[in-house]
Amino acid sequence: MYNIIGKKIKRIDGYEKVTGKAIYGDDIYLKGMLYAACRYTDIPAGKISKIDISEAKNIKGVEAIALYKDIPGEKRLGPIRKDQYAIIKDEVFYSGDVIAVVAAQTKDITYAACEAIKVEYKSYTSVNNPEDSIKPETRLIHPEFKSNVVVHYPLVKGNIKQGFEESDHIIERVYKTGFVEHAYIEPESVTVIPDPTTKGYKVYGSIQNPYTTRKTVALFMGLNLNRINVFGSTLGGSFGGKDDVINMMACRAALLAKITDKPVKLTNTREDSIKESYKRHPYIMKYKAGFNKNGKLKAMKIDILADSGAYSSQSFFVTWRSVVQATGPYEIENIQTDIKAVYTNNCYTAAFRGFGSPQIIFAQESLMDEIAEICGISPLEIRQINGYGQGSITASGQKLSGHKVSLLQVIKEAVKKSNYKNQIKKFQELNKINKRYKLGIGLSCSFRGCSLGAEGTDATSAIVSVQADGSVYVLAGLNENGQGLRTSFCQIASEVLGVDIDKVVFLEPQTATITDGGPTVASRSTLMGGKATLQAAEEVKKVIFKVIKKDLKVENIEDTIWAKGFIKKNKPAENIKPIKFEDAAEKAYGAGLNLSAYGWYSSPEVSWEESTGQGNAYFTYVYGCQVAEIEVDTFTGKINILNITAAHDVGKVINRLGAEGQIFGGVAQGIGYGVLEDFNIQNGEVKSNNFDEYLIPTIKDINHIEPVLIENPDKFGPFGAKSLGEPTLELTSAAINNALAFATKKRSYQIPLTLEQVFLGKNLKKPSRQSEDIHLSKNKKLSPKISNIKITTPASLDESIDILNKKKCKILAGGTDLIIRLRMKSEQQELLNIYNLPQLKGITENNSGISIGSLVTFSEIIKNKIIVTNFPVLVKACSLIGSPQIRNRATIGGNIVNAAPCADAVPPLILYNAKLILKSQKGTREIKIQDFIIKSYQTKIKPDEILVSIKVPKPEKKYYYSYFQLGRRNALNITRMSISAIVSLDKNNLVEECRLVDGSLFSHSQRLTVIEDLITGKELNNIIISEIEKPLFELINREIGNRWSSEYKMPVFINLVKSVLKDIKDKIGKS
């Protein structure tokens, strides 16, 4: 039994995180420090003909501008192949390349200076499709390497030709996955401080792998490793992402620190971060499988093309993991796998949680379900027939032994916990009844090599140091990324020494104080670093044992128990008292013994033969199985994830709280990967450049996740622990895809399973929103940031109108939209801040209706009793806007005047015949809301007018209502489409009045009068509802038939209109 291993332990770095005291990269402030920013390229590929910094360098407050020529050391960088530049010379490889870096006294000056650097280019045709990249006629992205192919790994086992000949069935499928952004919530930040004592630099920041950063900066600066000391700040998420990108940033900041001899901080905006940082590799995967009619796999041929983007970075290692694992956890005699990574002018791709496994698992596990279907067996049976068991031989010819091959065990546990078999029956029954919402259940499983395997050196360090009072320090050569490594390592020291974890302190790491422990990657921390910590703690324990063995009258350390701060004999003897740990420590210290020990754990041997792809790739493996239960709205293609059961063999749980946390977090990222995260890059230009475009799951997109932790202790890990972080993510998308096939009886071969992918079977290109503003702005702004504004705050409405009469101002109300748009503007903006004017607030009621002040917020609207009673559609629509933070500030007036086609308050106001009251010095006028909005972002407001209030007449009769809003997620949506509907009946129960208003469909919301007229005077029944289809199609086709989105929007909108009418019909039926 263990003291603390396996229990739920609160994280030791939690206190500073819940109090806001933890210091993250951008929280660092030093007196006299300078702020840096990057001058990014304007184009994704081309040759620079001129860089003009003359204007920028004369801006007051600019202290340095650094270019390629200023680099003191190695100009070409990269973790494996040197093909990357922290500052480019004259060749542009992708849209995140940096041409110059600026340091100035304030952030604003720095950005202004970047804008002032003028660059001239000759553009190349950007190479963006990896299939084009390998064509012989394609321009070489890095001509010095003679080929656009970065790496090619072959793997051959058995005789593939013979395998196919012996197969009863052969199927071929092509699977595709896209770029994925890490989307750590903390954008990258690095601060470099000149250090006169070492004649080098101290580097602080959001750094995942401090030793890699040290090596890169040392090379770039032309210094020895011991001149660079890297301190990790608290890291705001990484997931593999804060490696190469932060190393490049650290180089730039170091160069500026050298030039200015001052501390320099470089922090990315979110847009810079998404533009510059690397992504998960998109894969195109061609699978050909041969199998017997009973489902036994005979042969598999796999060809994979990975987009490495502009640089090779980690592509060598990412694709290597894929080649080892591409056939999944199945024993197949005959295999041929070829994987190539190729250069393009896209964002470069590198490490991301999963590291080459999520892509192939999506393909492989989708394929397995299809094979099962062809053979008429269940998804479970196909895996039982082919799955690895003890002693199985992998694709690379490795015999799985020396650890428990628990594939079938994890499948069994996942199936049991999810009640898989019963759920299948239940879902099949329910799907017979429900025409619209279909339920689906699917599973996926995997094996995963632990740690780095044959990638390269795999060793790590830890120090455990006991102080004279019995307190303990732990240091490690690995880094806390948020995953909980500090807590696990302190638990291990606490377990070995028998001291309370509160007595153990994890020291802030710096590269100068402990040997290079390799990168914190590959789910290797607990396994490798935990083992190093264990070794160090055991060394110290032995030293302490020397001074107490006499007192305890024992010979061997095995005869003692170290727990709860005491050391005692394991066979208690009356006359021998347990010794307090602190007394033992003091005694050992007094005896002049060294109470610090170095743990160094080097991995067991692995092997790899490059030409054949054969070898013992990893020294141990983990196994996992996930079951996804989903609901699909077949009217819209929207997937709702109901439950994910995740069963993982972890060897041994160290911290149960942390282990479950890994599952929750990894599965959530897997849901994002499978369903939401559609990175949009077109012709090398990043379109989804912030979280309004790149959608990660919100709290409402995650329902239930059931973690199942299975323990088969491994001989190599501390207490038997292996890996967990990455397996949790890699399985989810495949399970969801299989559940989708169950629900809809249609298979998808591409993720993410966006609305369009599910509904149409293909993805559609999205438009840009704020990115459009960036690109279309006359004075194109490189980094969106608010600068150059002037605010006037009038005391009254009259004063406001007076000011508007005299000069052109933008009106600032809640600001939730305007402030975002201000970030794109360089020219000065004058704002009239009316937010606190009492005349524009409040909701009042009179006989005919209500008056809503233009400054009433959405939060006020949705809790107002009069509105709730009389205008339910308005309440419904407003409650779905943004988030509480937005609804607390955003005003109904702002929503109307802004006139976005997706403005959610507008359709219900049109529905309820609202009128707007506008005031200027010339007087007051009233206008119907539908007459006010001309088209997208255009209204009839005059420059000197203010929208004062909105008058909405009270409904004079009973209306039945229905509303549906479609968003890509379940919260924080920009409405994809909405439909608002009310219907009243005459005394014969025929439709007396019908009003229908679209949202986000036409260029501005409008009544669907053609449909309203069709329904009016009739009984609302299924026949009439189906009759609307044709005229509605004609209406939409006329208005938006040519748009990129119409292929999806037209049929879906028709479905939605029919469904709200059906909903009203049902409500009538019930009343």
Place this chain on the structure above:
Amino acid sequence: MINLKFKVNGKEVAIKVEDSKRLLDILRDELGLTGTKEGCGIGECGACTVIMNGDAVCSCLILAGQLQNAEIETIENLERDNILSNLQEAFLEYGAIQCGFCTPGMLMSAKALLDKNPHPTEEEIKTALEGNLCRCTGYIPIIDAVKNVLDKY
């Protein structure tokens, strides 16, 4: 430049700042309250959430000129006399934190909810936190933590 008077965590603040400064910049750069984080700058992630006059808001979407006489509460106000609030304790106990970068905003959204509604349903918790993105925890431990905060927090 604007002369501003407002309250932060119960204390009067009087400063002169540029018109283009956001509440987030003022807290972090002028007042040294770096517990409030910037994640996106466009109100989409909630890392910069503070409580303004009783309501959760994104401090990246409030301009200096809109702060006159406002009352602001930030993460730095949650721990009193070195004692963590029950809400903070619950976050620790349920594992609602990993990297911790979203945590201050998440806690402020949760506090804004609990200040008004001490016994929220799960749905109310989700709605209150729907504007706060977390990339590490999968949200489930966060919901559990908020659910289990007792009457006093």
